[in-house]
Amino acid sequence: MNLKLVFKVVGRILQIEAAAMVLPLAVALLYREDPSPFLWSIAIVAAAGFLLAATPTRQHFYIREGFAAVGLIWLITGLVGALPFWFSGHFASFVDCVFESCSGFTTTGASILTNIEALPKGILFWRSLTHWMGGMGVLVLATAVLPSMGIRSHYLTQAESPGPVFSKLVPKQSQSSKILYSIYCALTLAEVACLKLAGMPLYDAFIHAFGTAGTGGFSNRNASVGAYGSFAIDMIISVFILLFSLNFAVYFLLLTKKFKEILQSDELRFFLIAVAGATVLISINIYPIYSNLLETFRYAFFQVCSIISTTGFSTTDWSFWPNFSHAVLVLLMFCGACAGSTGGGMKCSRVLILFRSIRREIHRIIHPRSVEVIKLDGKVADEDTVRSVLIFIGCYLLVILSAALVISLDGFSFTVSFTSALTCVSNVGPGLEAVGPAGNFFAFSHLSKLVMSLCMIIGRLEIFPVLVLFSRSTWRRA
Amino acid sequence: MKIVIVGNGKVGYSLAEQLVREKHDITVVDVREDPLRRAADSLDIMVVRGNGVSADVLREAGVVGADLLVAATNSDEVNMICCLTAKNLGTKYTIARIRNQEYTASLAELRRNLKIDTIINPESATAVEISRLLRFPSAANIETFCRGRVELMGFRLQENDFLVGKPLHALSAQVKKLSLLFCAVERGSQMIIPNGSFVPSVDDKLYLIGRPDSLDQFFRLLGRYAPKVKQVFLVGGGKISMYLASILDRAGIKLKIVELDEKRCRQISERFPRAMTICGDGTDQELLESENLSSYDAFVALTDRDEDNLIISLYAMQQGLPKIITKCNRENYAGIARSVGLDSVISPKFITASHILRLVRGMQNSQGSVMNSFHRIAGGAAEAMEFTVTASTRHLGVALKDLSLRPGVLIAVIVRGQDIIIPEGSTALQSDDKVIIISCNSGITGLNDIYAPERSASGTSGGQQ
Numbered sequence: 001m002n003l004k005l006v007f008k009v010v011g012r013i014l015q016i017e018a019a020a021m022v023l024p025l026a027v028a029l030l031y032r033e034d035p036s037p038f039l040w041s042i043a044i045v046a047a048a049g050f051l052l053a054a055t056p057t058r059q060h061f062y063i064r065e066g067f068a069a070v071g072l073i074w075l076i077t078g079l080v081g082a083l084p085f086w087f088s089g090h091f092a093s094f095v096d097c098v099f100e101s102c103s104g105f106t107t108t109g110a111s112i113l114t115n116i117e118a119l120p121k122g123i124l125f126w127r128s129l130t131h132w133m134g135g136m137g138v139l140v141l142a143t144a145v146l147p148s149m150g151i152r153s154h155y156l157t158q159a160e161s162p163g164p165v166f167s168k169l170v171p172k173q174s175q176s177s178k179i180l181y182s183i184y185c186a187l188t189l190a191e192v193a194c195l196k197l198a199g200m201p202l203y204d205a206f207i208h209a210f211g212t213a214g215t216g217g218f219s220n221r222n223a224s225v226g227a228y229g230s231f232a233i234d235m236i237i238s239v240f241i242l243l244f245s246l247n248f249a250v251y252f253l254l255l256t257k258k259f260k261e262i263l264q265s266d267e268l269r270f271f272l273i274a275v276a277g278a279t280v281l282i283s284i285n286i287y288p289i290y291s292n293l294l295e296t297f298r299y300a301f302f303q304v305c306s307i308i309s310t311t312g313f314s315t316t317d318w319s320f321w322p323n324f325s326h327a328v329l330v331l332l333m334f335c336g337a338c339a340g341s342t343g344g345g346m347k348c349s350r351v352l353i354l355f356r357s358i359r360r361e362i363h364r365i366i367h368p369r370s371v372e373v374i375k376l377d378g379k380v381a382d383e384d385t386v387r388s389v390l391i392f393i394g395c396y397l398l399v400i401l402s403a404a405l406v407i408s409l410d411g412f413s414f415t416v417s418f419t420s421a422l423t424c425v426s427n428v429g430p431g432l433e434a435v436g437p438a439g440n441f442f443a444f445s446h447l448s449k450l451v452m453s454l455c456m457i458i459g460r461l462e463i464f465p466v467l468v469l470f471s472r473s474t475w476r477r478a
Numbered sequence: 479m480k481i482v483i484v485g486n487g488k489v490g491y492s493l494a495e496q497l498v499r500e501k502h503d504i505t506v507v508d509v510r511e512d513p514l515r516r517a518a519d520s521l522d523i524m525v526v527r528g529n530g531v532s533a534d535v536l537r538e539a540g541v542v543g544a545d546l547l548v549a550a551t552n553s554d555e556v557n558m559i560c561c562l563t564a565k566n567l568g569t570k571y572t573i574a575r576i577r578n579q580e581y582t583a584s585l586a587e588l589r590r591n592l593k594i595d596t597i598i599n600p601e602s603a604t605a606v607e608i609s610r611l612l613r614f615p616s617a618a619n620i621e622t623f624c625r626g627r628v629e630l631m632g633f634r635l636q637e638n639d640f641l642v643g644k645p646l647h648a649l650s651a652q653v654k655k656l657s658l659l660f661c662a663v664e665r666g667s668q669m670i671i672p673n674g675s676f677v678p679s680v681d682d683k684l685y686l687i688g689r690p691d692s693l694d695q696f697f698r699l700l701g702r703y704a705p706k707v708k709q710v711f712l713v714g715g716g717k718i719s720m721y722l723a724s725i726l727d728r729a730g731i732k733l734k735i736v737e738l739d740e741k742r743c744r745q746i747s748e749r750f751p752r753a754m755t756i757c758g759d760g761t762d763q764e765l766l767e768s769e770n771l772s773s774y775d776a777f778v779a780l781t782d783r784d785e786d787n788l789i790i791s792l793y794a795m796q797q798g799l800p801k802i803i804t805k806c807n808r809e810n811y812a813g814i815a816r817s818v819g820l821d822s823v824i825s826p827k828f829i830t831a832s833h834i835l836r837l838v839r840g841m842q843n844s845q846g847s848v849m850n851s852f853h854r855i856a857g858g859a860a861e862a863m864e865f866t867v868t869a870s871t872r873h874l875g876v877a878l879k880d881l882s883l884r885p886g887v888l889i890a891v892i893v894r895g896q897d898i899i900i901p902e903g904s905t906a907l908q909s910d911d912k913v914i915i916i917s918c919n920s921g922i923t924g925l926n927d928i929y930a931p932e933r934s935a936s937g938t939s940g941g942q943q
Contacts, residue, residue, distance in 0.1 A: 063519065154522055171503040171524040382511055 004057040006069045009156070011052025013073050016142055017080055018046035023129060024084065027203075028122025037087035038122065045080055064474060066155025070139060071469040074457045077138060078102040081130050088123050095446045102453035104130030105138070106460035107342065109217025109312040109429030110420075112442045112449070116222050121203065124220045128210040134460070135214025135244075135342035136184050137161065144177035159465045163339025164350055164389050165381075169252045183251045184342075188213040191240045198232040208313075212240045215343040217312030217429040224437065225302075226315040234298055234315050238305045242275065245309035245337035264378045267338050267349040271308075274348070278304045278332055282325045289321070308332040310344035312429020314437035326432055330419065333426045344427030344459055346396055349376060353389045395463050400425050403455045407448045420444075424452040425459035479503070479838070480544040482569070484530035484560050485551030486513045488807060488827040489575065489600065493548060493834055496858075498522055500921055502838075505539045508551075530560040533567065541569045546841065548834055550575045558592050565593040571841065573834055577601055577717065596837060600830040605721030607829055608803055611822055612707045612726070612776055615801040616697040618683070618821030621853040623864045623914050624893050630661070630687045630862055630914075632855065634821055637680050639700060647674035656696055658688035659900050661890045661916045662860050669859040669918050671888050683821070685855060687862075687890045687914065689898050707775040707801060708732060713760035713790060714780035715742050718805065718826065722778070723750050734769065736760040761786045763793055776801040784811050791820050812857060828858070839863075839923055849923070850912065860918050862890070865925045867911040872926050879903035882930040886918035889928070 018041075025038035081101030082094065091097045096112045103110045104127055113119070133141060137160040154173040158166045168176040188209050195205035207220045221227035225237055246268065253262050262268070282300040290296045299316050306313045307329045318325070336345010356374045363370055373380045403421035408414070412434060419431030420441065430437045441449065458466045468474050479502045483490050486508035494504050494517065504523040507530050508514050514525045528535030530551060541547055547564040549557035554576045561572035573596045581588060585597055614620050617631035635642055641649070646660060663670040664683040670676070678684060686693060697703040710726060712719055715737030723746070726733055733753035737743050740757050747755040758765045760781060771777070777794040779787035784806045791804040803822040806812050812823045836852035850864040867874070873881055878889065878901055892899040893912040899905060907913065915928055922928060 155519075168524050171505055171522070173522050175503075 002057070002065050004055050005061065005065050006072060007052045008055045008057055009069045010073055010076060011049050011055065012146060013077070013138055013142055014045050014049030014080065015053060016138070016145070017077065018042050018049055020129065020133060021045065021084065021126065024122045024126035027125040028120065031121045033120045033122050035122070037084045037089075038126070040087050041080075041083035044083060061155050063155050064468075067159050067465045067468045068474055070156055070159040070461060071465040073139065074105070074461055074466075075469075077105050077134075078453060078457060081105055081126075084123060084126050088120065090119050090123065093446070095449050096442075099441065099449045099453050100127065101130060102456045103429075104128075104216065104218065105134035106427050106456040107131050107135050107214040107216035107310070107344065108424060108427040108456045108459075109211065110423060110435070110452070110456075111218065111429075111440050114440060114442055116220060121220075124207065124218075125203075128207045128216070128218050128220070131214035131216030131218055132188065132210040133214075135216065136180060140177045140180060143174050144181045160461065161340065162344075162462055163247075163347055164353065164385055164392070165339070167249070169249060179252060180248055183248055183255075184213065187240070187243060187251075191236070194236045194240075195233060198230060198236055200228065200230075200233060208237065209240075211313065212237055212311065213244055213342065215241065215244055215309045215311045215337065215341070215427075217306070219313065224314045226317075231298060234302050237313065238302045241305045241309045241311050241313075245305075245341045245343040246271070247338045247340035249340055266352055266375075266377050270352050271338050271348045274332070274335060275304055275308060278308065278328050281328055282321075285325045285328075286321050303329065304332065307428060308335060308343075308345075309337045309341075310426055310428045312423075312437075314430065317436070317438045319433065319436035319438060330422070330432070333419075333422055333428050336426055346393060346426075350389045350393060352376065353381060353386055354393055357386060357390060392463065395467075396425065399455065399458055399463065403451055406451045407444070410443075410445050410448050412443075420452065421455060424455040427456060427459050479546060479841070480540060481505070481546045481548070481838070482507065482536070482539050482541050482544050482564070484508075484536075484539075484547065484549045484557070485575075486510070486517050486525075487550060487552060489830045490548070490550045491517055492827050492831045493550070494521055494523055496831060496835055497838065500838075507535060507539045529556075531556055531563065533563050536560070536564055536567060541567050544569045546571045546573070546838065548573045548575075550830075554578045554581060558588070558594065561594045562592045571595045571837075573598060573837065575600060575830070579717070579720070598830055598833055600826040601717040602721045603829050603833060604718050604805070604824060604826040605725060607824055608718075608722050608778060609725045609729075611803055611824075612710065612731075612778075612801065615707055615776065616702050617693075619824075619855070621855065621862060623851055623862075623891070624912055626690070628687065628891050628893065628898060628914060629690050629693055630685060630853065630855070630890075631693060632664070632683050632685045632821075633697075633702070634683045634819075635678055635680055639702075641678045641684070641700075642680055643677065645675050645677050646672060653696065653699060656688065656692040657898055657900050658686055658692050658696055659890050661685050661687045661862075661888055662855065662918075664856040664859065667859075669856060671886060671916065671918060683816075683856065685860075685916075687916075688900065705775075709774045710734070710776045710778060711769075711771055711774040711794075711799075712736065712778050712780065713787075714782070714805075715739070715746050715755075716780060716782065719780050720746070720749070722780075723753060727752060734774070736765070736769070761790055766790070766793065772797040772799065774799060776803070778803045778805075780805045784808050788815055788820070791815075792818065795819060809857070816857075828854075860916060861922070863915045863917070863922065865913050865915065867907050867909055867913060867925060869909050871907065871909075872929060873907070874909060875906050877904050877906050883928055884917075884919070884930045887922070887928045888916040890914045890916050 021038050021042045025035055028035045078098055078101050081104060082097035085091050085097035085100055086094055099112055139156045139160045143157055169179050170176050191209040191212055192205045196202055204220060211218050250262055279301050283296050287296050302315045303318055334346060335351050336347050337343025339347045339349045360372050363372060374386055400421045404418045407421055408417040415432050416434045420435045423429060423431040435441060481497055481502050482505045483494055484507045486506050494506055497504055498521050506517055506523055507526045509529050514527055518525045526539040541564040547569045549560040551557055557574040561574045565572055572594050574594045576597050577599050589597060610620055617633050620629055620631040622629050660672050662685040663672050709732040712735045715735055723733055727750050735746055735753055736756045736758055738759055743755050743757040756769060777799045779791045781787055787804050787806055791802050794802050804820050806823050807825050807827050815823045832854050839852050840849045853862045855862055889901050891914040892901055
């Protein structure tokens, strides 16, 4: 392990984070709030950043440094993001700040705040900005804006990009990252414009656009999107949530006019069918509550989009919906968005590969000598990919169950313990019952909050980069 | 530039590695999964899995509008079709590797019909390189410029050479009179551009540039002048050996070829009746000894296995043969071989990649100058390039001592009409000059790249003796 190299990269990332804190500082100054939390944070982060980035090293990246650096950077980012919260004095303990910051960067959207509207605008802006940065990835941002992250920087972005297979849009990694962020920015600004037109104040529009873009789910209102009670706003956010949970390669294919390849995407088809199916099932289930077709569709569609994309906005307190709807939503939390999007969960492509492996296994029982390849998007998925997907899914469940075990020490019901672990690992936000859309995570113990913060990062980085950090062979010299 | 490389073999990978370093957009196409993944893991490139003859695969790799396609799969036919398809899809320039001797006869026709812009035959290129080394046995390696009027050669210093331990400016007048320049020194893994106060030491590899006759005289002074090679001992009867044998045979050099396969031996004997063909194991020392190895002027190891080549070359060195050439495809072996004293290690992969790189560099430079030739020396640690000065070259007519060059860049030789000039402080570039540049950093594509960025005024214009 080449620690110097890892430190250098961490330093670079801290510099970017210090620069990002200038935005909420500007917001705080604009609304004549106390800028000191940001000034202190920027000073500390920038100083640490410049100190670490000055580490002299000329060696190259290998996959080991890449994975370890990504894991370490996200753990540090969680701490760094907590600084403004802590200096603002609105949080009860530093653990709460770390939880909130991890929840932001990993685009989970789970909060320990009981009264969000009491917080200053600058702090809330920072809270949502972490969503936006974490959504596409801090390291992807770094490779896009910093001219020399060194060769082999793709090891970094590879570990951060969600999905079973990593592919670039264009040959150069930095170019690829730039394209991704341009698409990301354009979509975000489009949403801000739409929300403004639909009557949302500009500040709120930015907050919700950040929440949507990163598929995070932080709102600046206690009742989330439901506070506006506007049909237009609900629909705009639903549609944009869907757009952000598609693989961003789709937009690149659109831009380069390769329409045929978009139609070939199994994952896209599966995702849209899942959204449509879940919407219909929930609509039928909750129709008796609203007894109005349009209202039913509006709430069901919004909630399905919000959960499958792992955003976690809500337009209504769905905890009083029937149990069947809850079950559907919990399944969607497992499934998650498409690979290469900003969403969390296991990712549709992995679920697809799982289904196809199951079918193949059944065929093999009937025809023991049959040879069958698993295809995804019309191309053969090689056996290594299939194997890693299956192991990933196993690990995913294992992490959720172990986290639930620790959380259950706090004495909440099984539903609360399990869904809070699931919602953290899948980066969704709300769970069921006490941690439902109207509830929050304030009541948990410090231990549980730290475990959940770690779970969010494990979920965001898709498990292995974090596990690598805890493996002894990573740190061994030879 | 947008470059597509089809075939991720030895040459494909080595080429991609070098081109990525020069900031090109590279896409590599191959049918095999494993090498592709390895390439994608260690280089900043895009990979596409599929057969290069398929138009769909090529389109996915982005040949539409690409500047260059290099077809370097192990099949000549695939390479040809690949180039033709790419050209029809809109690639500007295509390079194919074609190695079958049957095709070499009708190369011109092939090129025209298949719209291939350049054909590279690694084995034949390697054979040409070896024959050049044999023609001038004093040097470990040799590159030519300006159609052979200027030569660049490297040689390793030995214990009792008169150069050792004295700074270059203190050399005797006899040496100073020759139009020569010490243009680069390889010391261990370090590359140095020497100036007058540089002190050579034992085991340094010195690179000399100048007129061929001056070089000859220098080696005579050094007492290392080896007479022309008359008899060559060749181990291995593969494609390179065949190309090499035909060159040497034509030059009237006596050949002994050792090859293991009897059928192959018959073919060799049929093609080269004047050469002596021995059927046997070339790695067997007893056989080499019984064939009177030590009486030959030169030894060339060309078997398929790098390890065998290295070991028998070491054996030949021990036997005191004046010139030993070893084929070695693996770069890390080549480094080890140099460190034990085998200086002429050649790699077909490296030669092919350099050749293509030269073409890419040539295509790239649009401003200031035209690159005529390009050689990588010291295992790729430095580059020697020949440019023609045009009216758009900057700082024409300014004395070199008033110019600031980029660090690690040296103007080694200027060829003006019939004159070959070793530049001094007062020399100035003129239009239509041919200039040979030595550079330790890669990425110089035109003459205007050699100047330091304007603001830094201090810099050296290279050391002159």
